[in-house]
Amino acid sequence: MVAEEYVLVTGGAGFIGSHTIVELLEKDIPVIVVDNMTNAVGGKEDDELPPVLQRIKSIVPPEKSQRMVFIKGSYGDEEILAKIFTKYKVSSVMHFGGFKAVGESKKLPMMYYSNNLGGSMKLIQVMQKHGVTKMIFSSSATVYSEPGPEDLPLTEKCPTGNCTCPYASTKYFIENMLKDLCHADPSWTVISLRYFNPVGAHPSGSIGEDPKGIPNNLMPYIAQVAVKRRSHLDIFGNDYPTKDGTGVRDYVHIVDLAKGHTAALDVLDQKKGFVAYNLGTGVGTSVLEMLKCFSEAVGRELPFKMCDRRPGDVAEVYCDPSLAAKELNWRATKTVADMCRDLWSFQSKNPNGYAS
């Protein structure tokens, strides 16, 4: 019997990882999930499946979801990784794991460098040792050097680096490390997916975004205002040179984003070296437009206050997603209204996230 080939998913209990696991399982691809659960709600007992993975089992038919293996541990733990690579035949790694809070990274840069960069180095070394040389890496639009209006829409050729926070720098450094590795060893292929602003939830309303503490990002914050966990939304600046003065971003539905990963996996074996793709819609939406659309999904006005700009924010960011369309055959198909409807479905069913 030929051994089944698994995709190893680091950080699989997180927002983007969990939605991607659904898409992988739906395509009959077996997955091994590694997550140390520092940023996600864990099971009551150590050996219990975390709520997010239990819910995946309620979305995906049992004959598919039984092909998911969960291992609680850090993706940078060489011992755990060695055991996984010895026991299972791993064909490729989707590397979602890592800390991701911009503000926290400014306060605790060494924690970010040590976990994101240090952990990724260990992961890559263990992969090398076991002859696994294919990776899909969770990168971010924040790797692009602070874009001005003349740089929009951002293409993959736009300059990267000079990042505005340690979190973004870790993504930039990991991309560079992976580029060097691919240059030095032609057996390696890395597809780096530069996410714009992933929002929404699975249309079932069973899985979604469940940030720990006060949300840093716009949509989870608005969603918590809607369930009255927060009194109102603070809008960070209404004097930007944008359509209505508030910040403009390229929001992409989480299910579209997840499908971007399976599209990348489909071509991973045909690609050579390091390639980066933007995953976004190519359309910019303002904070006020998002608030209005989400209020419509909820069916009532949501309270907000205009505040000062948030330090480090740029006025407007959106991408040119045409390279992903051409080479991955991937396009975002869902609208901002779909994002708001699905986010509200998850948040209203789970007002306190997975702890609900």
Ligand code: UDP
């Ligand atoms: N934003 C806001 N209030 C919040 C969080 C975000 O007005 O509580 C704005 C922010 O200034 C930006 C947009 O919403 O213009 C998206 O912010 P987010 O943090 O979600 O994404 P990023 O800025 O990292 O792209």
